Amino acid sequence: MSEPRSKAQHRRRRSRTALAVGVPLALTAAGTFAYGTDLGVLGSTALQASAATPAWAADTADGFASVNSLGQNGTYGGRGGQVVTVKTQAELEKYATATQPYVIVVAGTIAMNPVGKEIKVQSDKTIVGQGTAGHIVGGGFFLGQGVHNVIIRNLTIRDAYQGIWNDKDHDFDAIQMDGAHHVWIDHNDLRHMADGLIDVRKDSTNVTVSWNKLSDNNKTFGIGWTENVKTDITIHHNWIRETEQRNPSTDNAAHAHLYNNFLEDAQGTAIKSAYGNYSRGGTRMVLENSLFQGVNNPVIKDSGASIVQRGNSFSGTSGRNESGGSAFDPKTYYPYSLDKATDLPSILKAGAGPRASIGTTAASTKAAAATTLTVAKDGSGQYKTVQAAVNAVPANNPSRVVIAVKPGTYRELVKVPSNKPHVTIQGTGGSRKDTTIVYNNASGTPKPGGGTYGTSGSATVAVEADDFQARNLTISNDFDEKANQGFKDHQAVALRTAADKVFLDGIIVSGDQDTLLLDTASKDRLGRVYVSNSYVIGNVDFIFGRATAVVDKSVITLKKRWDGTSSGYITAPSTAANRKGILIANSTVNGDVSAGTFYLGRPWHAGGDASLDPQTTVRNTSLSNAIKSAPWTDMSGFSWKDDRFAEYKNYGAGAGGASSNRPHLSDAQAANQEVADWLAGWTPSAS
Numbered sequence: 202m203s204e205p206r207s208k209a210q211h212r213r214r215r216s217r218t219a220l221a222v223g224v225p226l227a228l229t230a231a232g233t234f235a236y237g238t239d240l241g242v243l244g245s246t247a248l249q250a251s252a253a254t255p256a257w258a259a260d261t262a263d264g265f266a267s268v269n270s271l272g273q274n275g276t277y278g279g280r281g282g283q284v285v286t287v288k289t290q291a292e293l294e295k296y297a298t299a300t301q302p303y304v305i306v307v308a309g310t311i312a313m314n315p316v317g318k319e320i321k322v323q324s325d326k327t328i329v330g331q332g333t334a335g336h337i338v339g340g341g342f343f344l345g346q347g348v349h350n351v352i353i354r355n356l357t358i359r360d361a362y363q364g365i366w367n368d369k370d371h372d373f374d375a376i377q378m379d380g381a382h383h384v385w386i387d388h389n390d391l392r393h394m395a396d397g398l399i400d401v402r403k404d405s406t407n408v409t410v411s412w413n414k415l416s417d418n419n420k421t422f423g424i425g426w427t428e429n430v431k432t433d434i435t436i437h438h439n440w441i442r443e444t445e446q447r448n449p450s451t452d453n454a455a456h457a458h459l460y461n462n463f464l465e466d467a468q469g470t471a472i473k474s475a476y477g478n479y480s481r482g483g484t485r486m487v488l489e490n491s492l493f494q495g496v497n498n499p500v501i502k503d504s505g506a507s508i509v510q511r512g513n514s515f516s517g518t519s520g521r522n523e524s525g526g527s528a529f530d531p532k533t534y535y536p537y538s539l540d541k542a543t544d545l546p547s548i549l550k551a552g553a554g555p556r557a558s559i560g561t562t563a564a565s566t567k568a569a570a571a572t573t574l575t576v577a578k579d580g581s582g583q584y585k586t587v588q589a590a591v592n593a594v595p596a597n598n599p600s601r602v603v604i605a606v607k608p609g610t611y612r613e614l615v616k617v618p619s620n621k622p623h624v625t626i627q628g629t630g631g632s633r634k635d636t637t638i639v640y641n642n643a644s645g646t647p648k649p650g651g652g653t654y655g656t657s658g659s660a661t662v663a664v665e666a667d668d669f670q671a672r673n674l675t676i677s678n679d680f681d682e683k684a685n686q687g688f689k690d691h692q693a694v695a696l697r698t699a700a701d702k703v704f705l706d707g708i709i710v711s712g713d714q715d716t717l718l719l720d721t722a723s724k725d726r727l728g729r730v731y732v733s734n735s736y737v738i739g740n741v742d743f744i745f746g747r748a749t750a751v752v753d754k755s756v757i758t759l760k761k762r763w764d765g766t767s768s769g770y771i772t773a774p775s776t777a778a779n780r781k782g783i784l785i786a787n788s789t790v791n792g793d794v795s796a797g798t799f800y801l802g803r804p805w806h807a808g809g810d811a812s813l814d815p816q817t818t819v820r821n822t823s824l825s826n827a828i829k830s831a832p833w834t835d836m837s838g839f840s841w842k843d844d845r846f847a848e849y850k851n852y853g854a855g856a857g858g859a860s861s862n863r864p865h866l867s868d869a870q871a872a873n874q875e876v877a878d879w880l881a882g883w884t885p886s887a888s
Contacts, residue, residue: 256625317395323348337356346381352384375391388554391414397420404432441462451479456534460539466497484502498520509526513542514543577609588615639678657720669700677709697718708735717744741762742772743770772803787822792827801833819849
C-alpha cells in the first residue's frame with residue numbers, strides 16, 4: 202500500500218445524507234462510449250446550446266430507450282444543440298431533417314401539406330410542443346433506417362383520417378419508424394389518423410413510449426412485422442381509449458415491457474375493441490400493473506409467444522385473457538417503479554398527454570422565470586458566481602430551481618445547504634468541459650481562523666440538500682500536491698454529496714486523492730447517489746464514503762501520483778451494516794498508468810468503527826490492465842475479506858477469474874446486486 206492512512210487521517214466530519222442510485226445493466230462496449238473521447242457533450246457533435254435552453258431540454262428517456270446499445274448510450278435527443286422555435290411546416294422540416302442536433306419547439310398548429318405527409322426526422326433531435334399549443338394536423342413523422350436518438354414530446358398529432366375506418370389505402374401514421382433505434386415518445390396526444398398512431402417496424406429497437414393519450418382510431422400501435430426477434434421496447438403510463446385493435450400488437454419483439462397502461466373501452470360509443478395487448482410470433486412480453494376496463498379479449502398471445510402477467514386489473518372485460526411461457530426480468534436492463542393498477546384512471550387522466558409546463562421558455566411564463574437563475578462571469582447573467590445564485594434560492598423551496606451556468610471557469614467554493622432542496626446546477630455550454638467550478642483546498646490547508654479544513658471541508662462543491670442534480674459541467678479540485686509537500690494531509694475533495702436522491706448526470710469530477718466523497722448525514726441515515734454518463738478522475742480512494750452510490754455508464758480515469766508514479770485505490774467505502782455501499786456498473790476503468798498498479802478498493806472503517814460493513818461491487822465493467830490481479834486490499838488494520846467486495850462479469854485486460862483473492866458473485870447473488878436494488882424505489886430523471 203503506497204499510502205496507508207492512519208485512523209486519524211480517515212476521520213471525517215459528518216455531513217448530510219447521500220446514497221446511491223443506478224440504471225440499466227446492459228453491457229457497455231469498452232472504450233469511448235457514446236459520449237466520446239474528449240469528455241464532450243454526450244452523443245454526436247453538437248452546436249453551442251443557447252443560454253436560454255429550457256431545463257426540460259436536458260430530459261432523458263427511461264426504459265429500453267435508456268439502455269446503452271448499438272453505439273448509442275441512452276436517448277437525449279437534441280440536447281446540447283441549438284433551441285429553435287417553429288410555426289410553419291417549412292421551418293419544422295428544415296430543422297427536423299438537418300444533420301445537426303436541434304431542440305425544436307413547435308409553437309402552434311401546423312397543417313401538413315399534402316395531407317398524410319410524414320416528415321423524415323434525422324438523428325439527434327428533440328421535437329416538443331410549446332405548452333399545449335403544438336399541434337401537427339393531417340400528417341406526422343417518419344424515422345428511417347439507422348435514425349437514432351430522437352425524442353418526440355408534448356405534441357398533439359391528429360386528423361389524417363380519410364373517412365375509411367379500416368383504411369388499407371392511406372398509410373398515414375402519427376409516428377412511424379422503420380429500422381430506427383433509441384426513440385422516446387412521451388406525453389403526446391395521438392388520435393384520428395388514417396392508419397396507425399404509432400408503428401415501430403423493421404427491427405426498430407430501444408424504444409420507450411410513455412405518458413401518451415392514444416385514442417379515436419382503428420389501429421393504435423403496431424410493433425414488429427419482420428422475422429427477426431430483435432425489438433426491445435418499453436410501453437408505460439399510456440391511456441389508450443376508444444381504439445379497436447393493436448393496443449398494441451407486438452410481433453417478434455425480443456423484449457416487450459408493458460406496465461401501468463390504462464386500456465379503456467367505454468360503453469355507449471361506436472368504437473368497440475377487438476382485442477387489447479397482443480403478443481405475436483416470438484415475442485417475449487412482461488405485462489405488469491395495467492388496467493383493462495371494458496376491453497374485449499384484453500390479453501392474447503400466439504402459441505409461440507410468451508406473456509408473463511403480474512399485478513394487472515380487469516374490469517368489465519370479456520373473452521381471451523392469456524399468459525404463459527417465460528419472458529425476462531426488466532430490472533436486468535433498467536430500473537422502474539410501479540403504480541397500482543387501480544390508481545391508473547386518476548393518475549393518467551391527470552398526467553398523460555401534453556402538459557402546459559413543458560416547452561415554455563423562461564420568458565414566456567412567470568413561473569419558469571422564477572425558477573431559473575442564470576450565472577455568467579461577464580455579468581450577462583443574473584449572478585456572477587454560482588454561490589450567489591445558490592444564496593438566492595429561497596429556504597425550503599418547494600420545487601425545482603435550475604441554476605444555469607454560462608461557460609467559463611468559476612474559481613470559488615460552492616455549498617448547497619440542507620434547507621435548499623430541488624436544485625439543479627447545469628452548464629449551458631456545448632461540452633461539459635466548457636463550464637468548470639474549481640478550487641484548491643486540501644485537508645491540510647490552513648483555515649483563516651486557525652486549524653485546517655479537514656477532508657470533508659476541502660470540497661470545492663458541497664451538497665447537503667436532497668434532490669440535487671448536476672449536469673454538463675466539470676467540478677474540480679486542483680490542489681498542487683507537489684508544491685505543498687509541507688502539508689500533512691493531501692486529501693482534496695472536488696465534490697462532496699451528503700443528501701438523498703442526488704443525480705450527477707453527464708459531468709466530470711476531477712482531482713487526485715479523495716476526488717468524490719459520497720457521504721450521509723449519519724450512519725443510520727439513508728442517502729442515494731446516482732452518477733451516470735460521467736467521468737471520475739483520481740488516484741487514491743477517489744470514490745469513497747458512506748453513501749449507497751451507483752456509478753453507471755461512466756468512465757473512471759486512473760491518474761498518476763504527483764511524483765509520476767503509478768499506484769492507487771479506486772474505492773474506499775465506509776458503508777454502515779445492512780446498507781448498500783458503492784456499485785460500479787456498465788462502465789470503463791482506464792487511464793495512463795502502469796499495468797498492475799491500482800486496486801479496485803479497500804475498506805474504510807472511518808474512525809476505527811468496527812461495526813461498519815464496507816461494500817464495493819464492480820460488475821459488467823471494462824477493466825484496463827492497470828488493475829491488480831488481486832484487486833482488493835486491507836486498510837488501517839481492517840481486512841477486506843471481513844467486508845463485502847466482489848465482481849461480476851467484468852471484462853478487459855484487467856479482469857480475472859474467481860479465486861479466494863478475487864471473489865465473484867454467483868448469478869443468484871448478482872440478481873440482488875443490480876442498479877435497481879441500489880435505487881430502492883427511486884427512478885432518477887433529469888429536471
